Each structure stands twice: as structure tokens, then as C-alpha cells.
Amino acid sequence: MMLLIFLVTLVIALLAQWHVKRAQARHSHTTTLSGYTGAEVGKQILRQAGSTNVDIVEHEQLLGDHHDPLRKRLVLSKANYHGTSAAALGVAAHECGHAIQHKMAYAPLQTRTAAVGDCSSFWSISFADRKA
Numbered sequence: 001m002m003l004l005i006f007l008v009t010l011v012i013a014l015l016a017q018w019h020v021k022r023a024q025a026r027h028s029h030t031t032t033l034s035g036y037t038g039a040e041v042g043k044q045i046l047r048q049a050g051s052t053n054v055d056i057v058e059h060e061q062l063l064g065d066h067h068d069p070l071r072k073r074l075v076l077s078k079a080n081y082h083g084t085s086a087a088a089l090g091v092a093a094h095e096c097g098h099a100i101q102h103k104m105a106y107a108p109l110q111t112r113t114a115a116v117g118d119c120s121s122f123w124s125i126s127f128a129d130r131k132a
């Protein structure tokens, strides 16, 4: 029974990941009228949410965009940090949502962070650490 639950969960996770990658690829060529980059949009969202103590940094890898609650920063791939596509702005906005959840002490995020621990050392291997 446990194996079945594991396999169903794995399939659902893989389908979700495939769907996100597909949507991001499709909208990475969709231009926005504002011309803002992902980093600029992230900065505006965080400022309007009162989260001015959260930095935005870029990293060299294609994937791995995330919010790092321990270092209080958003880590965006180079494409999303500098990109002006709908996908780049969407990813930046998504990560801002996690920073806002952290500020609000959103219980499901706290549970997730407690469950997976600090993943920042995994992600920080190749960060360029440039601020927005």
C-alpha cells in the first residue's frame, strides 16, 4: 500500500513539474508591455508588501528559482532575473509570494520549511549574489 501511495505521489509530482516547465517554455517568448525585468517586478512587489529586507539575487543555472527564508532573499535564474517575458515576471512574482507568506508566518509554508529543512546550501553552490 505504501508503495502505491509513493508511486501515485511521484507521478503527480512529475506531471506537475512537466506542466510548469511546459508553461514556462511557452511563455518565455511572450513579451510584456511594461518592459520590466523579473528583478524589477520582484522589487516592486516586495516594496508594496512591506518586505524591504528581502534581497533579490541571480544565479547562473536555468532552473532553481526559489525563496530563501533564512537568508531573506529571492534567488532567480539569470533568464528570469534579467528577462522581460511573461514567464520571467510570473516566476519572480511567484517567489515574491513565498517571501510574503514568510513575512505573514503562513502556516503551510512553515510546515514545509520544517519538513524539508534548509535547502539554501544546496542552491547556493553557484550563486552570483548580485543584488537587484
Ligand SMILES: [Zn+2]
Pocket (backbone or CB within 6 Å): 094, 098
Ligand atoms: Zn513555489
